[in-house]
């Protein structure tokens with residue numbers, strides 16, 4: 001047994017000291033999902049001869065008379081989008097979940113199971129102008145988005161067990177409308193991601209009598225290997241188990257379980273964090289950076305249980321890999337075996353951390369370090 005040496009934040013024997021997570025393949029465990037991601041850092045050197053996505057980076061017009069999300073326009077089914085000045089929410093005209101539908105029959109065959117699914121779908125416009133994004137909005141307007149999210153969570157959380165706020169940004173994410181907006185889908189049951197996360201968070205809490213993500217936040221602040229941003233109230237990391245190349249996670253420095261528990265200062269700080277993170281994302285490949293993002297907090301609904309194992313947190317899942325036109329594909333091995341990444345989370349965090357807070361295309365819309373409290 002050789003001497004013990006310290007490499008990064010791990011202690012290893014001499015036999016292991018040849019291993020370097022920056023150079024050698026390994027798998028990493030995601031304790032929220034209970035699965036593993038393959039990390040192959042040596043692959044970053046391979047030439048790219050694959051598909052190149054068109055970089056469609058022309059700014060959309062401020063107002064499009066044909067865009068149903070623009071103020072004063074008529075939507076499908078003849079509904080009017082009012083002349084709004086900040087955020088605007090409406091029930092999706094083509095919802096994936098409806099509030100009242102008959103229950104499916106019970107089946108006694110475990111191979112053919114159906115369950116009831118009820119819910120509602122809302123669309124929430126962030127801003128009346130079509131040519132802004134979170135990175136390009138005034139931080140006060142981003143704060144208005146956060147405050148409206150809290151209104152929606154409180155309203156929808158009364159009836160629905162799960163309220164999923166999510167933003168698909170950019171055509172690359174299948175977003176059908178360039179106007180700045182998100183969607184909010186609620187359900188009468190815990191969807192898969194929430195159900196699995198709830199169980200893993202609960203198991204961790206039973207073992208440690210402390211919330212997993214609060215412990216994780218404290219360890220990431222201490223280790224400082226995957227930090228992208230940190231303020232008095234929030235940190236942004238590329239999570240240790242990240243799957244998407246530049247995936248990030250937003251974690252509060254204080255333990256609380258839902259978005260609606262945020263203090264005024266935490267809300268203001270989150271608005272600045274979102275704006276700076278999205279600015280760095282745009283600066284990474286000098287394009288309007290596509291992503292899917294969303295928030296997870298303790299389940300809601302009328303029968304409230306003990307959810308102290310939850311910590312409110314945000315997730316950004318951006319598809320781009322090495323340029324504005326090269327995206328990661330979750331296909332083949334990823335679908336049939338397991339998720340795989342080349343760039344390590346630490347390398348991705350370093351790339352994002354060192355990027356400027358001044359927007360490459362609209363510097364006049366940027367905020368300063370002092371405003372990032």
Ligand SMILES: O=C1CCN([C@@H]2O[C@H](COP(=O)(O)O)[C@@H](O)[C@H]2O)C(=O)N1
Nearest residue numbers: 068075076092093094123168175176177
């Ligand atoms: O008139 C319309 C246009 C789009 N929509 C809805 O807006 C949503 C646009 O969001 P996405 O671009 O993220 O798909 C989409 O779900 C679509 O159903 C309406 O509800 N009414």
